[in-house]
Amino acid sequence: MAKFIFVTGGVVSSLGKGITAASLAKLLQSRGLSVTCLKCDPYINVDPGTMNPYQHGEVFVTEDGAETDLDLGHYERFLNVEMHHINNFTAGKIYETIIAKERRGEFLGTTVQVIPHITDEIKHRFRLVTKGMDVVIVEIGGTVGDIESLPFLEAARQMGMEAGRDNALFVHVTLVPYLKASEELKTKPTQHSVGKLREIGINPDIIVCRTELPLPGELRNKIALFCSVPREAVIEAPDAATIYEVPLIFHRQGLDEQVLMLLRLRATGRDFSEWMDVVHRITHPEREVTIALAGKYTELKDAYKSVHEALSHGGLAHKTRVQIRYLDVRSPDLEKTLEGVHGIVVPGGFGDRGIDGKIQVVRYAREHQVPFLGLCLGMQIAVIEFARNVLKLSGAHSTEFDSKTRYPVIDLLAEQKQVQELGATMRLGSYPCVLKKGSLAQKVYGTANISERHRHRYELNNKFRKLLEEAGLLVTGTYVSKNLPEVVELDGHPWFLAVQFHPEFKSRPQHPHPLFAGIVGAALERSRNPGERRNPIYAR
Numbered sequence: 001m002a003k004f005i006f007v008t009g010g011v012v013s014s015l016g017k018g019i020t021a022a023s024l025a026k027l028l029q030s031r032g033l034s035v036t037c038l039k040c041d042p043y044i045n046v047d048p049g050t051m052n053p054y055q056h057g058e059v060f061v062t063e064d065g066a067e068t069d070l071d072l073g074h075y076e077r078f079l080n081v082e083m084h085h086i087n088n089f090t091a092g093k094i095y096e097t098i099i100a101k102e103r104r105g106e107f108l109g110t111t112v113q114v115i116p117h118i119t120d121e122i123k124h125r126f127r128l129v130t131k132g133m134d135v136v137i138v139e140i141g142g143t144v145g146d147i148e149s150l151p152f153l154e155a156a157r158q159m160g161m162e163a164g165r166d167n168a169l170f171v172h173v174t175l176v177p178y179l180k181a182s183e184e185l186k187t188k189p190t191q192h193s194v195g196k197l198r199e200i201g202i203n204p205d206i207i208v209c210r211t212e213l214p215l216p217g218e219l220r221n222k223i224a225l226f227c228s229v230p231r232e233a234v235i236e237a238p239d240a241a242t243i244y245e246v247p248l249i250f251h252r253q254g255l256d257e258q259v260l261m262l263l264r265l266r267a268t269g270r271d272f273s274e275w276m277d278v279v280h281r282i283t284h285p286e287r288e289v290t291i292a293l294a295g296k297y298t299e300l301k302d303a304y305k306s307v308h309e310a311l312s313h314g315g316l317a318h319k320t321r322v323q324i325r326y327l328d329v330r331s332p333d334l335e336k337t338l339e340g341v342h343g344i345v346v347p348g349g350f351g352d353r354g355i356d357g358k359i360q361v362v363r364y365a366r367e368h369q370v371p372f373l374g375l376c377l378g379m380q381i382a383v384i385e386f387a388r389n390v391l392k393l394s395g396a397h398s399t400e401f402d403s404k405t406r407y408p409v410i411d412l413l414a415e416q417k418q419v420q421e422l423g424a425t426m427r428l429g430s431y432p433c434v435l436k437k438g439s440l441a442q443k444v445y446g447t448a449n450i451s452e453r454h455r456h457r458y459e460l461n462n463k464f465r466k467l468l469e470e471a472g473l474l475v476t477g478t479y480v481s482k483n484l485p486e487v488v489e490l491d492g493h494p495w496f497l498a499v500q501f502h503p504e505f506k507s508r509p510q511h512p513h514p515l516f517a518g519i520v521g522a523a524l525e526r527s528r529n530p531g532e533r534r535n536p537i538y539a540r
């Protein structure tokens, strides 16, 4: 049976519990163990698919088509393994399961309660991911003290009891704030949140302290004393130059050794070289390019977490730091904000806010020959822009934004028109795609057969395909069994690719995704040869 490590958070949210869990997992993986992660989210939504990315950050899509918490993206990127729908569940999902069982009469005669029914279901889901694993790291969302996370903490406590002392471990991530006025770091919030955890019956074994400044020795002692852990179990988590450095910071403080000792695990390896190489490449770039990201949610960077990471991985392939310029697509002076960028990405999205600005951005990329990558909605926008400005189909649109357009270049398939519910009813997860021989897409991927993750309802309308292709917007990737266009590229443009899927979910620091490595390469090319260029064919 796998051993469990539960990661809880105290004091405030956004402490980086996900990065802590992923980093600890990476450390143990580097010690030769098989490790996976599981994220529990205490909200009532059945999955984050219907939530606003402003509040919750990006929705991460797994190979098997689950819409999950963005922390699963960290797990995949750190561990270089695939997560599945069982690696994330919410309170809503647990209640949905229990209520459905109750309706089917599976609890006949009993009063259905949080303890034991809800907690049993949570424990059942903890166990689902243990197959073939030495260690499962369970990250419990929310902050200790919240009403919502109580059933999860109770389930973790029970699981700890059942597994026994050497088989479960509790890591508590807290904040040690710095008070400017008195110029000191404060441990009281940590003491209080550990107190709260103890009230529920959980004694943390390791305390990870998020801090802006180094923790002095006496503070470490104080936290150890008040929280009843050995001094070496107080781990400092300073703001790092890159999130990928966190596993190494933990390793230097002996975190992996302690976990191995506490769980009585024998390490079979000790290889951090690949990871050190990643960190070295991130922190020692030789060049720099600026890439504009033209999305709707640019105030909250978490909304485009995977795109952000994938762009920086793309940079690693060229020893290049990618400066991301988050554009406000509603800005009246959009063209001005694009000046000097070496590449443009239009990411995925829903809803019509900012669509006109995005169309303008694609037009700029097309006419000024700026390397361009369109992702999902970004691809649909590229088609709309081309239809309007090159084919002169005035008012061409996606029926998502204008259901009565004369030129529905992006439309729902008949099967999607029947769908009534919005949760988990899109084209989701991994689909194969065949790339056209000799296309830019095939050159960039280095193969003709690819498979990428999807999360969308609308598709390029095949009725317009011939018209688009004749004018130079070529369909170079297709989901063959349904004849759905998946990739378009612009003839005569140095680097213009737009895809109906989300390649960003599959990029890893050790294996930058070809499309992101590709656009950074093209952006570098442009940075070497700046100067105004206009595409003679399309700039009319």
Ligand code: GLN
Pocket: 347, 348, 349, 350, 351, 375, 376, 377, 378, 400, 455, 456, 457, 458, 459
């Ligand atoms: N809103 C578009 C659709 O549903 C694009 C979705 C996306 O970009 N993920 O098809």
